[in-house]
Amino acid sequence: MSVSVDNFLKNVFLLTQESPNPVTSSVLAERLGVSGAAVTDMARKLGKKGWLDYRPYQALVLSKQGQKLALKVIRKHRLWELFLHQVLGMDLMSVHEEAEKLEHHTSDELIEHISHFLGNPDFDPHGDPIPGNGGEIPSEKGVKVLTDVGENEEWVVKKLRYRNSETSEMYDRFGLESGMTLKVLKIFDFDGSLEVRFSDGREVLISGKLAENIFCVKKN
């Protein structure tokens, strides 16, 4: 599987997920930054491989096998992102383009080492679900990073990411734990910090950096 094939399958999968519209040649070409002709070529090729149900002039639909391959690439991408950010302390911005390259050159063995090192996490630093080794997608119904929720909405903490001993200590201090309800009162653009009210009435200020590690689902 070459880089191009990887990217083709991955992006057909993501487009399928992201919108209900059919994945057409032109949409995919736009996304991949290549010509329509290149997409047609590749689609025919992958059709022959059995990874895609290719019929001229029809929308692009991955086969079961194609989906599996796409999920493997996505798994690698998201684990790398999490790893680069959480372990090596790389900027969330840089992390994406770096993962974009590494995902294609990472053996299954290596990615399992990384997953294990991270404690087999379910979500990447953007809150996107990391497909499992067998292709299972962790449920993420309405999961958002705390930094992305709007003011004055009620959210339930879904997942706290433990980056190091200090994060756990901070969660402890705040009495923050999975399952509790909170409301973001104000977001300070200046430093990204958030004023939050817990259901027991306590109001605290959480740094943007810490908030990046708090995942929530909408209340009810």
Added chain:
Amino acid sequence: MSVSVDNFLKNVFLLTQESPNPVTSSVLAERLGVSGAAVTDMARKLGKKGWLDYRPYQALVLSKQGQKLALKVIRKHRLWELFLHQVLGMDLMSVHEEAEKLEHHTSDELIEHISHFLGNPDFDPHGDPIPGNGGEIPSEKGVKVLTDVGENEEWVVKKLRYRNSETSEMYDRFGLESGMTLKVLKIFDFDGSLEVRFSDGREVLISGKLAENIFCVKKN
């Protein structure tokens, strides 16, 4: 710089280092697993780029610039090897082929994060020197991993690698520290462990795995 270019420069550099013989087309072709014609093609191309002093029928010699590029690739390779082995606990065998791929897809920024995470190490898990950010090669005159020294030779400990709290504890117990003299009395092939005598007369058994982290230079 493509993968092929990377590999070309890297291997010219390594061959130059590894033996006093000139780096010929055929030797490099053999090493890269490509035809002689492919080497000539590439050599002419890199000559034009100024990375190689290319003259038909002459040995291949890197320019200053070419050396710098080669050293960057080698730095990436060796840091990845160390990282995969030391941090992710991957097998020394797997580590090489994995690094062989990653080295070409790692930004300068990422590799500095990795280097920093590892404490800017000087040697990879095979005991090979890791070129610095600016291309400086750590002196390795006669440095060997303890697992590679012969029986009944006297060696001075050059570097102890601290993989985790347990390794330091073990070094402590043995009273092992940089600068001390030791002699390997026997190597047990069965489990790779080594019977070692220190200069103060104590004799201890060191596991092969621990010994991989002990670097020595020949006494005198």
Added chain:
DNA sequence: AAACAAAATTAAGCAACCTTAAAACAAAAA
């Protein structure tokens, strides 16, 4: 149903990197 616009496919071609086979060359042997 005919015409048209938009989208997809085919056709031809390019660049990178490789191949094999033929030709050119260098160095050593006769």
Added chain:
DNA sequence: TTTTTGTTTTAAGGTTGCTTAATTTTGTTT
């Protein structure tokens, strides 16, 4: 010095993944 031997280069061609331009198909409009 000429010949031989082995290496290096040149020549011609293949594959992959792309390009642009021309052509075909689809679906919609009239």
